[in-house]
Amino acid sequence: MSSGPDPQVFLYDPDRCPWTATWNVIGGKWKGILWWRLSHGLGRFGELQRAIPQITKKMLAQQLRELERDGIVHRQEYPEVPPRVEYSLTEYGRSLGPVIEAICIWGQRHLEGCRTSHTPGT
Numbered sequence: 001m002s003s004g005p006d007p008q009v010f011l012y013d014p015d016r017c018p019w020t021a022t023w024n025v026i027g028g029k030w031k032g033i034l035w036w037r038l039s040h041g042l043g044r045f046g047e048l049q050r051a052i053p054q055i056t057k058k059m060l061a062q063q064l065r066e067l068e069r070d071g072i073v074h075r076q077e078y079p080e081v082p083p084r085v086e087y088s089l090t091e092y093g094r095s096l097g098p099v100i101e102a103i104c105i106w107g108q109r110h111l112e113g114c115r116t117s118h119t120p121g122t
Contacts, residue, residue, distance in 0.1 A: 025070045026096065030055055030063045035093070035100055038073065042086045072096065 014020045026032055030052065037043055037051055049060055064087060067073035072093035078084040 022099070025067075025072065026100070028063070030059060031067060032100060032103070034060075034063055034067065035072065035089070035096060038087060038089045039094070039097065042088050044084070044086055048087070067093070 026035065033052055034048065037048060043051075045060065045064075048064075049055065049057065052060070055063075064073060064075070068075050068087075071090055074088050074090050074093075076086045076088070078086070
C-alpha cells in the first residue's frame with residue numbers, strides 16, 4: 001500500500017483530498033466511458049451518443065462540458081455549415097490512462113468474483 005497521511009491523525013478536507021479531487025474529475029456513470037471512447041480517437045457528439053445509447057443528450061453535453069472544464073477533453077469547433085464539433089483527449093486527459101486502466105482491471109476482477117461467488121436465487 002502507498003504511503004500517505006496517517007489515518008489516525010488525518011482530518012478530511014475535501015479541498016485537499018487527492019481521492020476527492022480524482023473522483024470529482026472521473027467519477028460518475030459516464031465520464032469513464034466517455035474517456036475510454038475518446039481515448040480511441042476523435043469523437044463527435046452524435047458518434048458518442050450512438051456509442052453510448054443509454055446516455056441522454058443533456059447528460060452527454062453536461063459530462064463533456066465538465067471534462068472540458070477539468071482539462072481532460074478538448075472541444076474543437078469548425079466554422080462550417082452545418083457546424084461541426086469534435087472532442088478529443090488532451091495530453092493531460094491521456095495521463096489518466098494508467099488510472100483508468102487500473103480501475104478497469106480491478107472492476108473486471110470484481111465482476112468475475114461476483115459471478116463465481118454468488119449462486120442463483122441467493
